[in-house]
Amino acid sequence: MADRIPELQDITFMSNSDTHSPWPHRLGREFNRIKVKELTFLEIEKAIEHKNNRGFTLNVGLNPKEGKYHITACSKCYLKFKINDAIRLNFRCPECNGIIKKGVMDRVNELSKWKEPKNPWHRPKYIHIIPLAEVISLATGISTITSKRIKDKWNLLIDKFGTEINILVDTKIDKIKEEDYKIGMIIEKFRMDKINYISGGGGLYGRPTLRSESDRYWGYGQSSLSDFLM
Numbered sequence: 001m002a003d004r005i006p007e008l009q010d011i012t013f014m015s016n017s018d019t020h021s022p023w024p025h026r027l028g029r030e031f032n033r034i035k036v037k038e039l040t041f042l043e044i045e046k047a048i049e050h051k052n053n054r055g056f057t058l059n060v061g062l063n064p065k066e067g068k069y070h071i072t073a074c075s076k077c078y079l080k081f082k083i084n085d086a087i088r089l090n091f092r093c094p095e096c097n098g099i100i101k102k103g104v105m106d107r108v109n110e111l112s113k114w115k116e117p118k119n120p121w122h123r124p125k126y127i128h129i130i131p132l133a134e135v136i137s138l139a140t141g142i143s144t145i146t147s148k149r150i151k152d153k154w155n156l157l158i159d160k161f162g163t164e165i166n167i168l169v170d171t172k173i174d175k176i177k178e179e180d181y182k183i184g185m186i187i188e189k190f191r192m193d194k195i196n197y198i199s200g201g202g203g204l205y206g207r208p209t210l211r212s213e214s215d216r217y218w219g220y221g222q223s224s225l226s227d228f229l230m
């Protein structure tokens, strides 16, 4: 998204997870891979400045569509709005009179000079992952992430493949499919950036979905997915 803003071309994007959640499955869901000669702060600094053949080689993180304020939406009833409608309505929701909060995507649109992102030479690939516990939840239909059945499956996969990052990013997809076909399918999909999302907005988180549902906007009914591809 942000590579449509010329001012950011020289900036290294860092995808770091925050740690304000007590749940371990929230840790490490965003991370960077960097190329350095040794693990020192000086080397990391060079990587951030993409100097002397150091640099970032991979960004991994959640899809921005999962963000609480991705789409312009009502902060009370979470109804989504096209930005022109929100402006016309003076950012007041006609359904509940709540305040409409401008989404990150519309703010990026305002700041953007380019319609399509232009990735500079130093920009690595960005994989939008789904944390393993959530992958298991999607595959099994068990919605409580902290449930024993999800934990058991998580442990089983970690015993087999070593680490969560191995499974989500590095292990050959056929090996995962051999172990669990449905989980392998979901991981393959997000590695190819083909997961469908219901976007967040107005303070409500977005979520990945295996169904063909899509965002609904005030005054529009069902919109086609292609309207939202960036």
Ligand SMILES: [Zn+2]
Binding pocket: 074, 075, 076, 077, 078, 079, 093, 094, 095, 096, 097, 098
């Ligand atoms: Zn509302």
